[in-house]
Amino acid sequence: MRRPHDRYAGRQPERYAGGPYGGFLSPARGRLPVSPDSPNPSSGRLAPLPLVEAAGCATPRGKDVMSDSSWTRVPSAPPTAPAPTGAPGSAAAPAPPPAAPAVTPSVAPGLLRSLEPLLRGWLPRQRWFAGKGLPINGFRLAGATELMPPGGSHGPLGLLHVLVDVEQPGRPADCYQLLLGAHPLLPSALVRTALGPAVGGPYDGLTLYDAPHDPRLAALLLERLRMPGRTGRLRFTTEPHAVFPPALAPRVSTAEQSNTSVVYGDAYILKLFRRVSPGTNPDLELSLALARAGSRRVAEPVAWFESLEPGPGPAAEEPTTLGVLQRFLPGSSDGWALALASVAEDGDFRAEAAALGRATAEVHASLAAALPVRALGGEALERMAAGMARRLDETAAEVAAVRPYAAALRSAFDDLAKLGAGTLPGHAVTAQRIHGDLHLGQALRGPAGEWVLIDFEGEPARPLAERRKAAPPVQDVAGMLRSFDYAAHHSGNGPWAARHRDAYCTGYAAVSGTDPREQPVLIRAFETDKAVYEARYEARHRPAWLPIPLSALARLATSV
Structure with missing residues (x-):
């Protein structure tokens, strides 16, 4: 999540x-040395794999680039009973489409049956697994493609692409993408990435592991993308x-x-x-x-x-x-890190904040020119306000510290509904494609001082269809304003946040022609909705951080 x-x-x-949450640049300012536990730390470079292309598939050939002395055998998982007839894994994986019969050999029956005991232990330990804390009811193989079958002139190394549906109670099944390496032995640096040895199925006796961590297989994937x-x-x-x-x-x-x-x-x-x-x-x-x-x-x-x-x-x-x-953006600096440094020194980051506001407005203008824009009618705004009010009620029921502010905060959403009904004066509201998860960690400042926005994925916890919906641009502005608050509270510097929030809005207005501060109903509603989400998250996962969104909610409860 x-x-x-x-x-x-x-x-x-x-x-x-x-x-x-943004991109990441090494302290070497964009130069990325191989880590000490890399399988090939001495050179920092991976020799390109020879490729043979057949029917559109790039397949490496030649000997393994690692010596056998660096490999470790991973202990086998406990044997499991075979799946009953008709259970997941009892039938063959999907055959390749007729258009490419020679590209992807049909993965033999039993693949899922051999993966299931490994996935039950490995998936919940991954940071990107969304179903932590819930039991796994079962798996369904949604797709399997051998990008490099093990065996042959390239040795025992293999690369398998898998799409697997994971079924858990109380939620729809999630589909996960896995890139699995296969080899009889693993180098010590890759043991931590292992799912374990496959028992039965087409990879019987081979150890399966998370392929992106293997420089050879990561290089193969890049070659395929070419x-x-x-x-x-x-x-x-x-x-x-x-x-x-x-x-x-x-x-x-x-x-x-x-x-x-x-x-x-x-x-x-x-x-x-x-x-x-x-x-x-x-x-x-x-x-x-x-x-x-x-x-x-x-x-x-x-x-x-x-x-x-x-x-x-x-x-x-x-x-x-x-x-x-x-x-990749070498030499870039993290907007969040720059803001924290300014807060620590009580410095003046306003020029950077204004430039970031201009960059945000430029992105919004480019998206509006490239993709559809529509006016939000009264019913749409009323539905939006109702959704925000529902999230507030759910959070107040769960987080006691939010309850004293709930009644006053609800007025922010009531005003948004009135704006939709035409009973409250305000600007016409339009919806377009926006960033969807904008904060200081999603902005990189380049060596020449230019700002670049990254990670347009939106909130991964939300359904894809919801993340692709048009929304008012002020939603992005509200997210960035909340980020300035988070930065300031690390040093208890509220005045710093106010100065830099204003600078950001000034920069945004200079390009867009619309000052978010002149849209008080919209900005208050979206900032309140964001702070409500933050309060619920912090209460669940980081209670020590709960005062940050609570401070914002106290301010928003009294702003009319």
């Missing part, structure tokens, strides 16, 4: 262009202008929450979405729209891959975005 300001707990993570085409149900797309420098050393970012990201040298960042839904992910959709419109405020996508649902024709295929490769 997405955590509000989760990365803001006093540590300075790496930054990269893309990924939940070549547009189909591999079974997977479709790889590359922008025509993309240039791929040779020998880009891959490494997995350790700061991800909802996804997995692999940084390739100082050129690219690949975000692998873990919990996926049918449809185009807004991180691809919006970043691509901005880049193609010529916006300088985005790390443009250069390649991506999707899963296509089988159907009678192309029109029936609903793509599921699985991964996006974007330009």
Whole structure:
């Protein structure tokens, strides 16, 4: 689940262009040395794998790049009883589509049966697994594609792409993307990524592990992204202008929450979405729209891959975005880290805040030019206000500290409903595509002082269809204003927050022509809704941080 300001707990993570809660850049200012526990730490570079392309599939050949002395055998999981007839895993995985029969061999029966005991122990330990604390009722194999079958001239190493539905009580099944390496032995640096040895099925006797952590398999995935085409149900797309420098050393970012990201040298960042839904992910959709419109405020996508649902024709295929490769931003600075440094010194960050406001307005203008904009009528605003009021009631029922403010806060949503009904004067309200999860951690300042916004995925905990809906741009503004409050409260510097909130709004107004401070009904409603969400989250996960949103709620309860 997405955590509000989760990365803001006093540590300075790496930054990269893309990924939940912003990108991460190493202290080396964009240069990414191989970590000491890498399988090949001495060189920091991975020799490119020779490739043979057959029917659109890039398959490495040649000997393993690691010596056998560095490999470790992982203990086997306890044996499990075979699944009963008709249970998940008792039938073959989906066969490859007729259009590509030679690309993806049909994965043998028993794949899911061999994966199930491994997934039950491994999935709940992953940070991106959304169903923590709930039992797993079962699994369903939604898709399996061998990007590199084990065996043959390339040795015993294999790479398997899996989409698996996880069923848990009280919630719809979630579909997760897994990239699994397969090898009889693992190097010591990869043991921590192991699911365990497969017992039975097509990978019997091989240890399965999280493939993005293996530089060889991460390099293979980059090579596959370079070549547009189909591999079974997977479709790889590359922008025509993309240039791929040779020998880009891959490494997995350790700061991800909802996804997995692999940084390739100082050129690219690949975000692998873990919990996926049918449809185009807004991180691809919006970043691509901005880049193609010529916006300088985005790390443009250069390649991506999707899963296509089988159907009678192309029109029936609903793509599921699985991964996006974007330009890496070397030498960038984290907006959150810059703000914290300014707060600590009681410094003047107003010029940067104003520039960030201008960048936000430019992104909104570019999105409005590239994608549809619509006026929000009275009924739409009333429904929006009702949803906000419902979230307030649910939070007040759960968080006792919110209850003293609930009645006064409800007036913010009542005013929004009146605005929709036309009984309260105000500006016309429009809805368009927006960032959807904007805060200081989603902004990078480049070496020349330019701001770039990243991670247009929206809130991963929300359904994809909801994240793709149009919304008033002031929703993004409210998110950024709340982020300035979070930064200031780390040092108890309320005046700093007020100064920089104003500077941000001034910068936004200079480009958009609309000052958020002149839309008090909208900005109060959206900021209140955001602070209510924060209060519920902090009460559940970080009670020590609850005073931050409570302070905002106290202020918003008295502002009319």
